[in-house]
Amino acid sequence: MNEPDILGASLARSGISRRSFLKFCTAMASLMALPPSAAYAMADALKRAQRQSVIWLSFQECTGCVESLTRSFDPTLEQLIFEMISLDYQETLQAASGEAAESARKQAMKASYGKYLLIVDGSIPTKDGGVYSTVAGVSNHDLLVEAAKGAAAIVAVGTCSSFGGIPHANPNPTGAVSVSDIIKDKPIMNVPGCPPIPSVIAGVLAYFITYGKLPELDNLNRPKVFFADTIHDRCYRRPFYDQGKFAKTFDDEGARNGWCLYELGCKGPTTYNACATIKWNGGVSFPIESGHGCLGCSEPNFWDKGSFYKPLPVPLADNTPIITAAALGGIAVGTAAAVISRKHQTSISEEK
Amino acid sequence: MDLLQFARGPALTWALAIFAFGMTWRLAGILLLKRRPDYSEPRNATSWPGALKLIISRSWPRREFIQRTAFGQALGYIFHIGLAIVVFGFAPHILFFRGLTGLDWPNLPNAIIYLSGAITLGALIVVLGRRLIHPVLRLLSNFDDYFSWFVTFAPVATGMLAVAHLGARYETLLAIHILSVALLLVWFPFGKLMHAALVFVSRGSTGALFERKGASI
Ligand code: HEM
Ligand code: SF4
Ligand code: SF4
DSSP states (O other): OOOOOBHHHHHHHTTOOHHHHHHHHHHHHHHTTOOTHHHHHHHHHHHHSBOEEEEEEEOBOOSHHHHHHHTOSOHHHHHHHHHHEEEEEOTTTOSOOHHHHHHHHHHHHHHTTTTEEEEEESBEEOGGGGTTSEETTEEHHHHHHHHHHTEEEEEEESHHHHHOHHHHSTTOTTOEEOHHHHOOSSOEEEEOSSSOOHHHHHHHHHHHHHHSSOOOBOTTSOBHHHHSSBHHHHOTTHHHHHHTOBOSSTTSHHHHTTOBOGGGTOOGGGOBOSHHHHOBTTTTBOTTTTTOOOOOTTSTTGGGSSOTTSOTTSOSSOOHHHHHHHHHHHHHHHHHHHHHHHHHHHHHHHHO | OOHHHHIIIIIHHHHHHHHHHHHHHHHHHHHTSOOOOOOSOOSSSOOHHHHHHHHHHTTSOOGGGHHHHHHHHHHHHHHHHHHHHHHHHSHHHHHHHHHHHOOOOOOOOHHHHHHHHHHHHHHHHHHHHHHHHOHHHHHHOOHHHHHHHHHHHHHHHHHHHHHHTOSSOHHHHHHHHHHHHHHHHHHGGGSGGGHHHHHHHHHHHHHHHHHHHTOOO
16 A cells, blocks of 8 residues: 655655755745744644645636746745645646546546645636637536535635636626636635735645645635735835825836835735735845836736726726716806896896 | 726716716806896996905904804814815825826825824814804704715715725725715715805905995905
8 A cells, every 4th residue: 555645755755854844834834924833833734744635727827827836936935835735637737638637637536525625727718608718628617617516625826716817807708707706615715916926825735734724814815814915005115105205207216216106007005915025036026126016916807907007096987088078068058057047137127 | 896996987987077067067157147237336446356355354254253253264274274285285186186187296295194184184073063063053054064064074084094994994995085085076066065166256256346336345
């Protein structure tokens, strides 16, 4: 009989030192604001845990989310994720293809029925019977429904699977929807972002394996530990916002001084994500630190909320035509009212 | 479409359209009215200095009544100036106006905005309290007075709550803030808030009339 697929054993096999494993656990625990003792508890639990069976389905997506995860800046992080999980099906990463791949998926689903974690990236097309994206002749919709049945929980990775994302953007030609639009009877966690931060994906996986459940979620089913604050709340340029100092163009004095990017269209005030604290590329920097406003990529409908370069308070629609028409209408009605009352005045004075 | 998108999108579009329609309707309707012919002999040939004088003199307490009116007038000044600072000095508001009109002007630091916001909020509450307590004012007040107070108070209150992240998520508070502004815009031309556009017109006409008649201003 095979020895059970325990994470500790697989760590030893792949030569990951106890030290770097503990470092990973400490980092994850602190990212998720768990008490320091939780790092050891996590290390202990993770080591003894069975590697979590994961089935990863990719629907209408650009592979950016998988790229974000697999090209994470820190190779140990990436390696550890793949040690923590037993990735039983992932079209981009698996060697198998065709019938072999599909039967591997079915086998894994059967073997860990009720226990596997289903990860989804990409949105699901629903128009015209879902013909716009199929795998092995099965529509994304049917595949999702089938795979969701045996899942312990579902993690929607990226804005597309969380909220519909770019395929869902106006005019949404494929009728793209999110996972939670279709699956109603399973715990679903959204990890949005275009793409999401790799350590956020790693953190929530570590949490799920350690505690056997999803972390606490916010109103949009995002893990609160990573999505509790807006970019603006944690932005290092915030003092300039408060002083009312704004860059007016991308290369003016204000931009060189690192002033706030609000007037250049930064969507930080209404965007919940961890970019400003965890940052990207192993903590090197994040978009605002590189001089570009936040696009709001982890929010629903971010593609349809006006130009990335239009300041937040500028109304979404071009209201000039309707305001002009309304004003002309008002002048017409007002003039008519005045004419009527003038006639009335004249007739009264004639009567006298 | 979430609440914030609704507020920023259709709600503001409709509110702005109703505001533009109402303002031009009422202004054209009033300004194009026929003046009553005055057959009397004018005491003064030019009447506009009287218009100016009355606009200024009515903006200040009368010496005879100063003890009775100074408090009310001071309150009025405080919240009007506070409103002006908040509405026209805050960077997000200026960007809103710039989006509509293309005009741009320098903004004030947020600390000043929040301070004036708080003072305005306080002054508005005292104003309402006075209206409720003062027997004559209370008798004179109707729905229009209270509702106009409410639509003025609401944007200030919700703006402060949004900034403080108090009571709900920021995007919800912001959406409510914008919806309260939409309500203000819709009510503005049709209620007593229209005084903002007409106060100097009416004072000016009264002043001009007084000057013509040779009354003291
Ligand atoms: C102390 C009082 C106030 C505070 C603190 C405040 C705060 C804010 C804030 C933070 C925004 C942000 C918009 C963003 O970043 O998306 C905003 C927008 C806005 N506020 Fe206020 N506000 C106040 C009073 C008012 C009043 C009295 C009015 C109107 C008469 C007003 C009209 C607006 C408008 C039109 C917007 C633009 C809407 C948008 O962002 O899409 N505000 N306000
Ligand atoms: S750059 Fe963006 S997130 Fe940072 S303070 Fe300015 S508006 Fe807020
Ligand atoms: S800064 Fe904003 S747009 Fe950029 S990755 Fe973070 S949430 Fe997305």
